[in-house]
Amino acid sequence: SYFFAIDFEMLSPVEQSILRVVAQQSTATSDTLRGTLRFDDSAIGAGLDRLADLAYLRRGPDQSFLLRNSFFRHWLDDWMRDHDDVDNVVTQVHGMPVLPSPEVSDDGPLETIDGRYTLLARVGEGATGIVYRAHDTLLDTEIAIKVLRPEYCAHEGALERFRQEIVLSRDIGHPNVLRTYHLGEYRQRKYLTMQWVDGQTLAQLIADEAPLEEAASVGIALKLSAALEAAHACKVLHRDIKPQNIMVDRQGEPFLMDFGVARVLGGPGLTSSGVFLGTPNYASPEQAGLQTLDGRSDLYSLGVVLFEMAVGRRPFLGDTSQDVLTQHKQAAPPDPRSLRPGLSDDLAAVILRCLAKDPAQRYPNATALRQALRQLG
Known part of the structure; x- marks a missing residue:
């Protein structure tokens, strides 16, 4: 229950409110949630998508939303009984004065x-x-x-x-x-x-230019491995490495961002809590299996990003988040050379080592990955 509490606190107010309604009603449709909660429709829609990605929710046969994990549902029932003032808190949030969002103007500062x-x-x-x-x-x-x-x-x-x-x-x-x-x-x-970074996310860059030139892919991965080397030296795991969390400036320099779900090694939240944290498309097998994580989990996620830069698609595709998580745990990744003929053998070998199911078969740390990438330059 301790880890459920930690993970629940990391959700946004919209996401927490959605889970409370679903728990109270056992099942809820999108229309029910939009009629019950005092949030914008777009915020509720985004919250539902993220909760599905995080494996909190699943769809029933009638396409209504249900809680996926029975242990979490029991914990949330107990939590709501202990927090019967939560609806007042939500009302206060929506009753608070709001700073108007400035509109873009060509006439000067906003x-x-x-x-x-x-x-x-x-x-x-x-x-x-x-x-x-x-x-x-x-x-x-x-x-x-x-x-x-x-x-x-x-x-x-x-x-x-x-x-x-x-x-x-x-x-x-x-x-x-x-x-x-x-x-x-x-x-x-x-x-x-x-x-301020004058550029775009790596996700936008991939969408516009994928597959990237091999030298560009290696250069970005090299800088990111150095960033992870520094983070891991501080005993920090990122846990959500993906193109959306990487900015790239106009000179091609990458910047790793969004440490909102990061954890300190040896601290709470790194062992199984019954709730997935991260992004399914980039999750390591041990992350997908709710197992204890170390720095090699981040290296796997960076390997998925490197695969996507070099090939133009992710190694595992599926109709649902659960399909993708299962593939991360069980399926062998495709050889990137089969999807991009002409990709160098050395880069393919680096990618596949990052994507090894067993953490012991990956690079032992970010330093070793950085050194391997440097040899490709």
């Missing part, structure tokens, strides 16, 4: 936050908030600011994840780890200040 951060342009939007390019007038430099959605601003579990981002990026201190600087508040809305 708004200045705390008299210091001038918003210049809206550049993206995700489940947790809206991202802006901004100018830090005190340090005279460009940064990124994420203005958090209202439901995250009063949720201590979600805010703790953002604080973890700041601490871990500072402690790791590697040039290929995206820095998160500060969690602030302005007009009762929380915001994060982060390093």
Whole structure:
């Protein structure tokens, strides 16, 4: 139950609310959830997708949503009995004043936050908030600011994840780890200040240009392995390495970001909790099997990313998240040369070693992987 509590706290307020409704009603449709919860339809839809990816929910024969894990369902029933004031908390979140989202204008800056951060342009939007390019007038430099959605601003579990981002990026201190600087508040809305990267996510780059040139794939993986080397030296496991969590600037330099589900080696949350954390398409076999993790799990995930860069698709495809997780645990990966003739034997060998089912057959650590990739350059 201790690990269920840790994992549940790492979910967003929307995701927690969805699980509570499904637990209370035994089953719930999308329409029921949208009619019950006081969140935007888009936020509920995104929450359902993520909970399905994390294996909290499954579809019944009538396409309604059910809790997948019976042990978690019993734990959540007990949790709700001990937290009968939770509905009041949700109501307070939706009743709080909201910082209007500035609109992009061609006539000049959008708004200045705390008299210091001038918003210049809206550049993206995700489940947790809206991202802006901004100018830090005190340090005279460009940064990124994420203005958090209202439901995250009063949720201590979600805010703790953002604080973890700041601490871990500072402690790791590697040039290929995206820095998160500060969690602030302005007009009762929380915001994060982060390093500005003029570029795009690796997911966008793959979608536009895959397969990448072999030298580019190796170069990106080399820098990311160095970032993991630094993280693991600080006893930090990322646990969610995927192209969406990697920014690439216009010079091709990658930046690993989003340590929101990271864990410190030897700390709570690294052993089986009955709930999957991560992203199924990039999960290691031991992660998919809810087993104890170490740094070699991150190397497997990086191997999946390297496979996707070099080939243009992931090694395992399936109709459901569970199908993909099962393949990660049981199926041999395809030889990348069968999907991209002309790929070098040496790069294929590095990829396949990363994707070994048994962690003992992978590179022993990020240093060894970095050295192997360097020899390809």
